[in-house]
Amino acid sequence: MDATKKIVAEVFNEIAEGIKSGSFEKRVKIGLTTFGSEHGVEEMIRAAEMAKSKYGDFDIILIGSKTERNFEVIEVEDAAEGHKKMVELLEKKEIDGCVTQHFDFPIGVSTVGRVVTPGKGKELIIATTTGTTSTNRVEGMIRNAISGIAVAKAVGIEKPTVGILNLDGARGVERALKDLKANGYEFEFANSLRADGGAIMRGNDILAGTPDIMVCDSLTGNLLIKIFSAFTTCGNYETVGYGYGPGIGEDYDKLVNIVSRASGAPLICEALRYCSLCAKNKVLLKAKDEFKKAKESSLGDIIEKLLAKDKPANKEEIEMPPKKVVTYVIPGIDILELENACKTLWRKGIYSESGMGCTGPVILVSDDDGGKAEYVLVEAGYK
Known part of the structure; x- marks a missing residue:
């Protein structure tokens, strides 16, 4: 009987609030x-x-x-x-x-954080900040991008832009997301504020909040959100931003938003608001929908191809071709794939060396071999 009275009281309270506000939304x-x-x-x-x-x-x-x-x-x-x-x-x-x-999410679920960047005071979604979306780093970051898109839409960003933090695996993530986009999954890449542009985001882009969604692995995201949240307080009291965010996964069904044990009242206040927006706009259903659309755009095949590349192959001694002067620079190769990419060129008789440019890893070949080398790397899935 008490439970019935409570339900009736809640209904009348909602009616009263609806009359007061002019809206009968629950x-x-x-x-x-x-x-x-x-x-x-x-x-x-x-x-x-x-x-x-x-x-x-x-x-x-x-x-x-x-x-x-x-x-x-x-x-x-x-x-x-x-x-x-x-x-x-x-x-x-x-x-x-x-x-x-601190909540133990299952593998496949990680939290999508939200901060205010110090450069321009812009809100930035960090996908992700705690939890493990996948035990494979690149697959995890691909899925983090989809989770970030779902959350961005839940907080009112209809067409969010996606940037990929320049980490190990970022180029593989970029290729996979480009394939996903080409197959019909709709989203927009951000463009770095640095002169060379592109979807791979630099440190400057973090400070300025260049993309709506910054894609990274959760350990890096955790570090970023701690720095953004507490950089004015020496770390023991988090004040800025919205916390570590809701746990998002393809089939996860509980809306749990995380804050740190070091989070202070100003941040937790905004975390409560963040959680309420996610609840009101049904972020978990949005996530299901985004993953469904991604799967219809061959997400499974893209990830399967990615994981196949990571399987240990039979050790093969590949003879290095005769050395040449290398002045042709090929950027855009992920550092995790650099060695194998070089060996792929050797197998085709193209001498190459690995290097590191100011924007990341590069492969160096002779000017004469430049065009052929680019073609071989594209065909092998390294670019």
Whole structure:
């Protein structure tokens, strides 16, 4: 009977809010676990109060210790019990999403963070910041791009631009995303602000927020978001941005947004808002849809081809062709593939050397062999 009264009361409250605001859209409910912060429970409650005062268009449910503040509280004894209760509430759909510290996502799920860049004060989505989308680095970054696109659309960016951070594996990611785009998956690449342009983003692009979505592996993303969040406080108190974001995967069904145990109330306030937008705009359904469209554009075949290249091959002694003067520069080869790319040219009788230019790895061949070498590398899938 008490449960029925509670449901009826909630319905009447929603009707009253609808009359007041002129909208009868259901308000989303976002949980906040209050145990686990290095700054204490009071900091978490202060974050909830800030979000309630600043936004007020979603409800906040505290999961933690009892408080006299004006919030609904689900009481638990500690952080471990808080996580169990959080999962239970999400599964029962009693909350639409939750903000918490440190959560063990399954392989295939990683979080999409959101920061404010110091260069131009632009919001930047970092895909991804915690978790492991794939045990293969390049596959993980390809999937991170799709997750980032889903989140960008959920927060109101209709046609987000995608940049790939200049890391090991970035060129392989770029080739795969180009193939995906050519097969019909719709998105736009960003263009680096540096003179040479292109979708591979440099450090300057991170500071300026050149793309809407910066694609990287989650360990690099974790480092970036920590620096952006706490660069003014020497690291022990995160103040800037929206946190480490929602866990996104192809079939993941719980909206859990992560903040750090070092996150302070100003950041957690924005993390609550971020989570509410993701809930309101059904980010998990958007992710399913984006991965479905990517699969229809041969994502599976592209990744299968990628993984096949990484399988150990029979050791083959390849004789180096006679040495030549190498002045023809071929950029755009991923550093993880540089050695094999050189050997592919040797197999075709083309002398080559590996090198490192200011924008990344390069292969050097003679001017006479330049055109043929480019063709061989394209045919072998290195460019």
